[in-house]
Amino acid sequence: MPGIPVITQCRFCPTAIRSRCAERGQVPRSVPPPPHVIARRKRVGxxxxxARLKRNWTQEAFALHAGIDRxxxxxxxxxxxxxxxxxxIIISEALGVPLADLVRE
Known part of the structure; x- marks a missing residue:
């Protein structure tokens, strides 16, 4: 049946399971988030x-301090x-800002 994912065993790692779209043999793509979610994500960013600039951190220095990939x-x-x-949570703790302040509208 087209469009229904097929669960198979990975040929490279027998313990791994893969999901493929039966229609084209490809891994199903995720649906992009709606525009209002993308806009909200940008506001959080x-x-x-x-908060980072207020503390005079560069992106690289802050990522290193927080232990996050730059x-x-x-x-x-x-x-x-x-x-x-x-x-x-890691970002908020590294900035010294409550998590709620980072995501509040």
């Missing part, structure tokens, strides 16, 4: 950036990535 941190700050809650 702007808040994080403002490229990942930059994508979060630019609103291009959706961080895990754990990552937001």
């Amino acid at each position: 702007d808040t994080i950036r403002a 490229a990942s941190y930059i994508r979060i700050e630019q609103g291009q990535a959706s961080p895990l809650l754990d990552t937001l």
